[in-house]
Amino acid sequence: MRRILVTNDDGFFSPGIQALASALDPLGEVTIVAPEREASAVGHALTLRRPLRIEQISERVHSVDGTPTDCVNIALAEVLGGKPDLIVSGINKGWNVGDDVTYSGTVAGALEGALLGYPAIAVSLQFHRGEWDFGPAASIAARLAAGLLDQPLLPRTFLNVNVPKAPIRGVRVTVQAKRNHITQVDKRLDPRGRPYFWIEEAMDEWEPHDRSDRQAVADGYVSITPIHPDMTDHRALGQVESLTETALRAEGAPFAKAGGTS
Ligand code: MN
Numbered sequence: 001m002r003r004i005l006v007t008n009d010d011g012f013f014s015p016g017i018q019a020l021a022s023a024l025d026p027l028g029e030v031t032i033v034a035p036e037r038e039a040s041a042v043g044h045a046l047t048l049r050r051p052l053r054i055e056q057i058s059e060r061v062h063s064v065d066g067t068p069t070d071c072v073n074i075a076l077a078e079v080l081g082g083k084p085d086l087i088v089s090g091i092n093k094g095w096n097v098g099d100d101v102t103y104s105g106t107v108a109g110a111l112e113g114a115l116l117g118y119p120a121i122a123v124s125l126q127f128h129r130g131e132w133d134f135g136p137a138a139s140i141a142a143r144l145a146a147g148l149l150d151q152p153l154l155p156r157t158f159l160n161v162n163v164p165k166a167p168i169r170g171v172r173v174t175v176q177a178k179r180n181h182i183t184q185v186d187k188r189l190d191p192r193g194r195p196y197f198w199i200e201e202a203m204d205e206w207e208p209h210d211r212s213d214r215q216a217v218a219d220g221y222v223s224i225t226p227i228h229p230d231m232t233d234h235r236a237l238g239q240v241e242s243l244t245e246t247a248l249r250a251e252g253a254p255f256a257k258a259g260g261t262s
Pocket residue numbers: 009010039040041092093106
C-alpha cells in the first residue's frame with residue numbers, strides 16, 4: 001500500500017485539503033498532517049524556538065501548531081510509520097505563481113518533501129469570488145499524482161500545479177513568471193497613537209511571457225511547472241568569478257577559482 005502525505009498552508013479544516021485527500025484516496029493510504037490554523041505566506045519557515053504540538057483530529061487527520069514545513073517533518077518522524085511514496089500540498093485557495101512561490105506555504109510543503117527526497121506536488125486554485133469548487137483541481141492533482149508515482153522526476157524536482165477557475169481550457173507546462181514587486185505598506189495609528197503597518201500586494205504587474213505559469217492560468221489553462229530548490233543563477237557564475245577576482249584581488253584577499261582552495 002502506498003503512503004501519501006497531504007499537507008497545506010490553509011489549515012487542516014480547509015475544504016481544499018479535504019477534496020485533495022479524497023481524490024488521492026484510491027492511490028494509497030492518505031494521511032493529512034496540516035497546520036492547525038491558517039499559515040499562508042509563511043514560506044519555507046521551520047519552527048526551531050518553541051515546542052510543537054500535534055493533535056489527532058480523526059483517524060487519518062492530524063494538526064500541528066506550526067508551518068507546512070513543520071508538518072512534513074513531524075509527519076515523517078511521528079505519524080506515517082514509514083517513508084511516504086508521495087507528498088502533496090494543497091489545494092490552496094488562490095494561485096501560487098511566479099516569484100510568489102517563494103512566499104507560499106503551499107509550495108514550501110512540496111519543496112520540503114522534495115528536499116527530503118520524495119516525489120512532491122503543490123496544488124493551488126485560482127482565486128475567485130463566490131463558492132469554491134475544488135473538484136476539478138483535486139481530480140487533476142490525483143491524475144498527476146498517479147503519473148508521478150509511475151514516472152518519478154529527477155531527485156529534488158517537484159511540480160507546482162495551478163488550476164484556473166472553470167472553465168478549464170487545457171494544460172500547459174510552464175516556467176515561473178516574473179512579477180515587478182510593488183508591495184504597498186500602509187502605515188496607520190492604533191488607538192494609542194502608535195504606528196502599525198499593514199502589508200498589501202498592491203500592484204500585480206507581471207512581465208509578459210507566453211510560457212509563464214501566470215499567463216497559463218490567466219488564459220484558462222492548468223499550469224504545471226517543474227521546480228527545484230537550487231536557486232543558483234548558473235548564468236551568472238562566470239561574471240561573479242571575474243567580479244570576485246577583481247574585487248578581492250584588489251584588496252589582497254586570497255582568491256581561488258571553483259574547486260580550488262586558498
Ligand atoms: Mn494558503
